[in-house]
Amino acid sequence: MQKEKKDYIVMSIIIGVVCVILLAVMFMQFKTVEETDITAIENMREVELRTAISEWKTKYEETAEKLEANRKLIKDYQEKIEKNEETSSLIDYDLKESDMILGKTDVYGEGVVVTLEDNSECKVTYSDLIELINELRYAGAEAISINDARIINMTEISQPNGVMTINSETRVHSPYVVKAIGNQTYLSSTLNLKDSGFIDTCRARGMTIKLEQVKNVPILKYNGEMKTKYMMKGEEKE
Amino acid sequence: MKKKQIAITLGIVCFILTIAIAIQLKTIRNTNTTISQSLADNALRDEVLKWKEKYDVTYKELASSEKELDSIRKEATRNDTTSQAKQEEIKQNNMLLGMTNVQGSGIEIVLKDNLTASNDPLLTLNPSNVIVHNIDLIEVINALKNAGAEAISVNGQRVVPTTSITCVGNVIKINGQKIGSPFVIRAIGNQELLYGSLVIPGGYLNILKDAHVVVEGPNKVDHINIEKYDGVINFKYIKSR
Numbered sequence: 001m002q003k004e005k006k007d008y009i010v011m012s013i014i015i016g017v018v019c020v021i022l023l024a025v026m027f028m029q030f031k032t033v034e035e036t037d038i039t040a041i042e043n044m045r046e047v048e049l050r051t052a053i054s055e056w057k058t059k060y061e062e063t064a065e066k067l068e069a070n071r072k073l074i075k076d077y078q079e080k081i082e083k084n085e086e087t088s089s090l091i092d093y094d095l096k097e098s099d100m101i102l103g104k105t106d107v108y109g110e111g112v113v114v115t116l117e118d119n120s121e122c123k124v125t126y127s128d129l130i131e132l133i134n135e136l137r138y139a140g141a142e143a144i145s146i147n148d149a150r151i152i153n154m155t156e157i158s159q160p161n162g163v164m165t166i167n168s169e170t171r172v173h174s175p176y177v178v179k180a181i182g183n184q185t186y187l188s189s190t191l192n193l194k195d196s197g198f199i200d201t202c203r204a205r206g207m208t209i210k211l212e213q214v215k216n217v218p219i220l221k222y223n224g225e226m227k228t229k230y231m232m233k234g235e236e237k238e
Numbered sequence: 239m240k241k242k243q244i245a246i247t248l249g250i251v252c253f254i255l256t257i258a259i260a261i262q263l264k265t266i267r268n269t270n271t272t273i274s275q276s277l278a279d280n281a282l283r284d285e286v287l288k289w290k291e292k293y294d295v296t297y298k299e300l301a302s303s304e305k306e307l308d309s310i311r312k313e314a315t316r317n318d319t320t321s322q323a324k325q326e327e328i329k330q331n332n333m334l335l336g337m338t339n340v341q342g343s344g345i346e347i348v349l350k351d352n353l354t355a356s357n358d359p360l361l362t363l364n365p366s367n368v369i370v371h372n373i374d375l376i377e378v379i380n381a382l383k384n385a386g387a388e389a390i391s392v393n394g395q396r397v398v399p400t401t402s403i404t405c406v407g408n409v410i411k412i413n414g415q416k417i418g419s420p421f422v423i424r425a426i427g428n429q430e431l432l433y434g435s436l437v438i439p440g441g442y443l444n445i446l447k448d449a450h451v452v453v454e455g456p457n458k459v460d461h462i463n464i465e466k467y468d469g470v471i472n473f474k475y476i477k478s479r
Contacts, residue, residue: 011244015251026258049282055414056289062472063296070303077310087314091324094311098331100478101399107476130380131373138402142473153334153399156383168384181476219476226334231388231426234339234463 103152103222107143111181111217112188114199114209118174121206126159128202132178133157135198139190141180143219147172150222167224184213300470304337336398336467340389344426344462345433347443349374350452351419367449370421372405374451375412377442378423379403385435387425389464393417396467413469420454429458 073094080087099105114132116124133151136144144151149170158165164172180187191198191211202209311328315321332338352368375392382390390397395412403412410417425432436443436456447453 060293234341
């Protein structure tokens with residue numbers, strides 16, 4: 001009887017100890033497993049990594065090009081200063097470049113022309129046009145106009161009482177001819193994406209829409225004034 | 239009797255341990271695959287970091303070259319009033335483009351995915367409606383532009399002529415950068431007009447509120463800082479006549 005009780009106690013203790021050790025080992029292992037996956041980059045899969053590489057590469061190349069252009073401009077200015085020459089032609093060129101990006105000049109180049117038209121089944125809304133602009137910009141459009149009204153940074157499209165209005169002043173009507181300058185292939189393949197692309201989603205709703213690739217798209221300049229009243233220069237942080 | 243008890247205890251312990259080991263083996267197998275995968279991906283990872291670093295360095299150089307260009311323009315044009323005016327115009331253009339930090343009075347709005355609505359038994363909502371989509375951001379920005387906003391940013395990303403807001407899967411990207419809820423939209427301009435354009439009945443903010451998206455504001459803020467675009471506008475296809 002005594003012996004049996006002793007055996008029982010010993011057995012229980014051994015089992016208890018073994019359990020504790022095993023649990024400890026298990027927790028240690030679970031912890032290690034948890035620690036192995038943190039930071040964003042480490043978790044990326046191969047496809048994501050490849051996309052990330054090409055994204056950073058493109059960003060780097062564009063920055064490098066811009067830097068190169070800036071340096072050339074600085075050098076040109078320096079030469080003019082050293083030789084005490086007239087700077088007016090150089091500043092004219094400089095200003096023209098910046099006006100071009102902003103939309104203050106007539107421009108041309110390869111691109112696409114998208115025509116949207118009202119029909120009895122589906123009317124074009126301002127939302128369709130702002131979505132199209134967003135898609136075109138995503139595909140790298142450098143200049144956009146709708147029925148020859150230039151779309152600049154702060155352009156809005158509204159539809160008060162059903163009248164499509166661009167920049168609160170220019171009224172436009174169907175058919176809406178949206179011109180965009182940029183890489184033809186990117187522009188048309190982005191819009192033509194099967195099912196989820198802009199053209200297919202509009203067609204599914206019954207809209208009349210067509211896209212043409214054009215070698216030389218002319219886009220007119222923005223005619224209004226670009227004034228600022230509330231915006232002031234902020235502090236430059238370094 | 240005692241023996242039976244011991245046998246049962248041992249049986250239970252063995253059973254638990256077996257399950258634990260099985261779970262562990264499974265976890266380990268999973269991590270093993272990630273580990274071997276990550277070994278293969280390490281080279282790619284290094285390359286991502288390499289290009290990112292190259293970009294960072296070049297971007298810093300670009301920022302300083304931009305400053306240098308500003309000062310040399312000023313120096314080169316100081317003897318000529320017409321050129322000086324043109325130099326000022328370039329500066330103004332850069333501000334309009336979003337290439338400089340700006341400040342002024344304006345408004346701030348916060349849009350958030352509604353995470354509690356789907357748990358509310360009284361609301362039978364489509365989960366897709368209560369979250370913020372790229373279209374919602376585009377519409378709000380359009381409304382702000384309509385009210386004459388001069389500078390706009392979303393989660394610190396400046397709205398520039400090349401800005402697009404896209405949605406890939408569950409990720410919203412603006413200027414190529416991933417952003418997530420809460421979406422903080424800041425705009426500089428006439429406070430009354432900006433505010434009015436957003437709270438107008440039937441306006442887009444009310445549409446969002448009716449869809450149970452969380453909308454905070456618009457709040458009028460007297461001093462808003464909006465940061466410059468942190469990318470590059472480098473056009474290749476447009477030409478001037």
